Amino acid sequence: MEHKVTIKEVAELAGVSKSTVSRYLNSGYVSEEKKERVRAAIQETGFKSNFFAKRLKTKESKLIGIVLPRMDSVTVGKLLMGINRILDPSGYQVLVLVSQLSQEKELRAIHSLQQQGVDGILVDSVGLTAEHEKLVREIPLPVVFTGQKHDGLTCIKVDDYGAGHRMGAYLRQMGHRHAVFAGVSESDRAVGVDRKRGFLDGFCPHDQDDAQVDFVHTGFDFLSAYDAAAEMCSHHPTVIVGATDNISLGILRYLHERGIRVPEQVSVTGFGGYEVGAVVYPALTTVAFDFELIGMRAAQALLDRLKNKEPDVCRLEPSHLIERESVRNLHRPYVSAEQKGLTL
Amino acid sequence: MEHKVTIKEVAELAGVSKSTVSRYLNSGYVSEEKKERVRAAIQETGFKSNFFAKRLKTKESKLIGIVLPRMDSVTVGKLLMGINRILDPSGYQVLVLVSQLSQEKELRAIHSLQQQGVDGILVDSVGLTAEHEKLVREIPLPVVFTGQKHDGLTCIKVDDYGAGHRMGAYLRQMGHRHAVFAGVSESDRAVGVDRKRGFLDGFCPHDQDDAQVDFVHTGFDFLSAYDAAAEMCSHHPTVIVGATDNISLGILRYLHERGIRVPEQVSVTGFGGYEVGAVVYPALTTVAFDFELIGMRAAQALLDRLKNKEPDVCRLEPSHLIERESVRNLHRPYVSAEQKGLTL
DNA sequence: CTGTTAGCGCATTCAG
DNA sequence: CTGAATGCGCTAACAG
Numbered sequence: 001m002e003h004k005v006t007i008k009e010v011a012e013l014a015g016v017s018k019s020t021v022s023r024y025l026n027s028g029y030v031s032e033e034k035k036e037r038v039r040a041a042i043q044e045t046g047f048k049s050n051f052f053a054k055r056l057k058t059k060e061s062k063l064i065g066i067v068l069p070r071m072d073s074v075t076v077g078k079l080l081m082g083i084n085r086i087l088d089p090s091g092y093q094v095l096v097l098v099s100q101l102s103q104e105k106e107l108r109a110i111h112s113l114q115q116q117g118v119d120g121i122l123v124d125s126v127g128l129t130a131e132h133e134k135l136v137r138e139i140p141l142p143v144v145f146t147g148q149k150h151d152g153l154t155c156i157k158v159d160d161y162g163a164g165h166r167m168g169a170y171l172r173q174m175g176h177r178h179a180v181f182a183g184v185s186e187s188d189r190a191v192g193v194d195r196k197r198g199f200l201d202g203f204c205p206h207d208q209d210d211a212q213v214d215f216v217h218t219g220f221d222f223l224s225a226y227d228a229a230a231e232m233c234s235h236h237p238t239v240i241v242g243a244t245d246n247i248s249l250g251i252l253r254y255l256h257e258r259g260i261r262v263p264e265q266v267s268v269t270g271f272g273g274y275e276v277g278a279v280v281y282p283a284l285t286t287v288a289f290d291f292e293l294i295g296m297r298a299a300q301a302l303l304d305r306l307k308n309k310e311p312d313v314c315r316l317e318p319s320h321l322i323e324r325e326s327v328r329n330l331h332r333p334y335v336s337a338e339q340k341g342l343t344l
Numbered sequence: 345m346e347h348k349v350t351i352k353e354v355a356e357l358a359g360v361s362k363s364t365v366s367r368y369l370n371s372g373y374v375s376e377e378k379k380e381r382v383r384a385a386i387q388e389t390g391f392k393s394n395f396f397a398k399r400l401k402t403k404e405s406k407l408i409g410i411v412l413p414r415m416d417s418v419t420v421g422k423l424l425m426g427i428n429r430i431l432d433p434s435g436y437q438v439l440v441l442v443s444q445l446s447q448e449k450e451l452r453a454i455h456s457l458q459q460q461g462v463d464g465i466l467v468d469s470v471g472l473t474a475e476h477e478k479l480v481r482e483i484p485l486p487v488v489f490t491g492q493k494h495d496g497l498t499c500i501k502v503d504d505y506g507a508g509h510r511m512g513a514y515l516r517q518m519g520h521r522h523a524v525f526a527g528v529s530e531s532d533r534a535v536g537v538d539r540k541r542g543f544l545d546g547f548c549p550h551d552q553d554d555a556q557v558d559f560v561h562t563g564f565d566f567l568s569a570y571d572a573a574a575e576m577c578s579h580h581p582t583v584i585v586g587a588t589d590n591i592s593l594g595i596l597r598y599l600h601e602r603g604i605r606v607p608e609q610v611s612v613t614g615f616g617g618y619e620v621g622a623v624v625y626p627a628l629t630t631v632a633f634d635f636e637l638i639g640m641r642a643a644q645a646l647l648d649r650l651k652n653k654e655p656d657v658c659r660l661e662p663s664h665l666i667e668r669e670s671v672r673n674l675h676r677p678y679v680s681a682e683q684k685g686l687t688l
Numbered sequence: 689c690t691g692t693t694a695g696c697g698c699a700t701t702c703a704g
Numbered sequence: 705c706t707g708a709a710t711g712c713g714c715t716a717a718c719a720g
Contacts, residue, residue, distance in 0.1 A: 006696095006697055006698085007697065007698060007699095008697080008698095016706080016707085017706070017707045017708075018697090018698080018699095018707085018708095019699080019700080019706070019707060019708080019709095020705090020706065020707075021698095022698065022699055022700080023699090023700095023705090023706085025698095025699090026699070028699095028700095028705095029705060029706095030705075030706085031705065031706090034705090034706085048459055049697085049698075050400070050461070050696085050697050050698070051459065051460055051461045052396045052397075052399040052400045052405070052461055052696090052697080052698095053396075053400050053696070053697035053698040053699090053712090054697080054698060054699080055396040055698095055712095056394075056396040056397050056400055056696090056697080056698075056699095056712050056713070056714090057697085057698050057699045057700080057711085057712055058698085058699070058712090059712080061396070070421075070425075071421045071422075071424040071425050071428065072418055072421030072422045072424075072425050072636075073418075073421060074416055074417075074418065074421075076421070077414075077415040077416030077417060077418075077420070077421060078415075078416045080415040080416075080440075081414070081415045081416050081442075084415070084442055088442075093439055093441070093460065094439070094440050095437055095438070095439060096424075096438050096440050097437070098425075098428055098432075111390075111392075112392070115392030115393075115394075115395070116392075116395045116437070117394065117395050117396055140348075222619070222622075222623060249623050250623075253623060253625065256625050275566070276620050276623065278566075279566060279593045279594075279597060279620065279624060280623060280624055280625070281597065281600050281624070281625060292416075350712095350713055350714085351713065351714060351715095352713080352714095360690080360691085361690070361691045361692075362691090362692095362713090362714080362715090363690075363691065363692080363714095363715080363716085364689090364690065364691075365714095366714065366715055366716085367689090367690085367715090369714095369715095370715075370716095372689095372716095373689055373690090374689075374690085375689060375690085378689090378690085393713080393714070394712085394713050394714070396712085396713080396714095397696090397712070397713035397714040397715090398713080398714055398715075399696095399714095400696050400697065400698090400712090400713080400714075400715095401695085401696055401713085401714050401715045401716080402696090402714085402715070402716095403696085
């Protein structure tokens with residue numbers, strides 16, 4: 001347990017003033033000669049500048065606050081991966097707070113982070129309100145949001161509308177005309193509104209009357225989707241579209257237990273692109289989001305605003321379709337997955 | 345863009361001295377009357393004490409460093425949940441670093457965290473070495489490990505041996521005598537050595553000769569297990585034991601594609617207890633670990649060492665069996681899952 | 689109980 | 705180029 005060595009001791013050992021050591025540390029001008037002496041002294045003492053004293057002076061913490069709705073989610077994990085990928089090389093570290101899916105805690109977390117002296121804040125929001133906008137305006141720090149969007153706030157997120165549209169257009173193209181959309185509450189704007197709207201517009205373009213979509217309401221979790229699956233089936237669609245992969249998994253499980261063959265008798269799709277969709281049987285066709293990329297983009301946006309004072313922007317990242325085994329092409333006779341081979 | 349409010353302004357607004365405000369904040373003695381005035385002033389200004397200034401004085405950062413092997417894993421997520429559950433109410437915040445499954449980065453992260461002035465460090469390790477022990481000895485901070493164990497280091501982790509033993513005993517009791525153990529490299533001591541040893545001892549107690557276990561080597565991921573599944577089948581066991589749920593999922597998928605019925609023709613089990621095991625078909629019987637609990641215990645151990653200077657300990661948390669649908673009781677005639685009903 | 693007085697370790701003026 | 709001086713915002717003696 002060594003004695004904590006300060007800049008003062010280094011200065012004494014090197015025979016210079018504290019300021020000179022400080023300048024050496026912060027790329028100020030120091031003569032070659034003293035530079036060498038200081039380096040030797042630092043080497044010998046094993047000096048490390050005190051993080052907190054430094055921050056107290058400079059007002060720069062090299063800390064980024066992150067507010068997450070929860071931790072035990074793969075989505076959040078990927079997002080964090082992406083964030084770290086950008087922040088780490090830039091010398092930033094990450095302070096994580098969890099909102100537990102509560103808007104109020106989210107707000108509190110942002111506030112708390114600000115007082116902790118972070119340089120910027122990144123929020124994976126569960127729902128953006130006018131209060132968020134107000135708070136961000138009061139805070140003298142750049143704040144970047146993801147997960148949800150709101151006018152006047154910097155948001156980097158998935159293009160939910162586009163994803164829905166892509167899925168709608170794809171299913172239409174596969175010959176489907178009657179879908180059940182297993183969706184969540186409209187209180188979630190991204191998933192409950194935008195994604196659904198996109199799907200509708202893609203599946204029923206130009207308000208053509210040849211397509212039908214029935215809505216069935218469900219929660220985000222596997223179980224509630226499982227419970228609502230009977231109702232979905234009662235509409236006798238050719239395809240059931242889960243608003244998330246989790247929802248689709250619940251549906252798949254229900255169908256499997258009832259002996260309803262997918263996609264032979266009914267097709268099922270999801271949104272998300274989680275690995276688990278490739279594990280189930282049949283493997284789930286889904287529109288995938290690259291949350292790691294979102295994390296990278298969001299972190300980069302934050303860094304940009306930190307350095308270049310860039311203005312607020314709202315950017316939507318595209319998704320892509322992963323065709324696996326759970327959708328039947330109605331234009332062609334049924335071909336089983338076994339005959340086509342495994343697609344992961 | 346508000347002005348950064350300091351303790352000084354609060355003091356002025358409340359008509360007291362800075363020290364009184366400080367005392368109010370740090371549970372010192374303050375008269376009821378002034379206490380009220382200070383509280384009002386704090387309320388009005390929205391004051392939050394400056395973290396860095398405080399730390400500079402007190403030598404306490406109220407920050408705990410966490411080193412994680414990766415972020416996009418449910419296990420890690422649960423662990424973090426548990427950690428937060430304990431740390432948050434105690435006023436600690438969390439600084440997260442990722443080792444990306446590299447022992448070297450893990451070591452560097454610990455070092456870096458120490459420099460950042462955290463009060464303690466929690467490491468979800470990928471493999472403990474003598475270097476870890478040396479580093480921890482040099483660092484004047486409590487460090488708690490999980491994921492792996494090592495003599496002389498504080499480790500709170502899953503009882504891998506016990507879990508393996510439990511599964512072995514259970515399968516034996518279900519009448520199985522010939523198993524394939526789909527395991528990982530012994531370089532992972534927890535999973536590759538302890539868990540396997542436990543299984544062997546549980547499945548073949550007292551070195552009785554009536555049971556047979558064949559080993560098949562695989563990686564941690566779904567795909568590598570899928571690829572090795574043919575070899576597993578070639579041994580014609582009555583049960584295939586995946587060393588992790590992920591591995592078992594790969595096996596399940598292979599069997600499903602080959603039309604081999606589980607558990608009618610062969611049983612499959614896993615370790616981990618992830619939700620996804622309940623989603624697949626048939627639902628996976630597994631030995632579950634409570635990683636959230638591990639996180640809580642580990643965080644508590646760290647707090648204990650922080651406060652009471654408790655000595656190093658190594659504690660193994662128990663697991664429990666989740667019986668679902670993927671194991672057949674060989675003592676009885678086969679009954680399909682459908683007949684028994686869904687178990688989640 | 690309370691205000692005054694000192695720093696914590698460092699970066700940054702400001703004169704040399 | 706360099707050293708002396710000045711706080712950053714807060715806590716912890718110290719005398720009231």
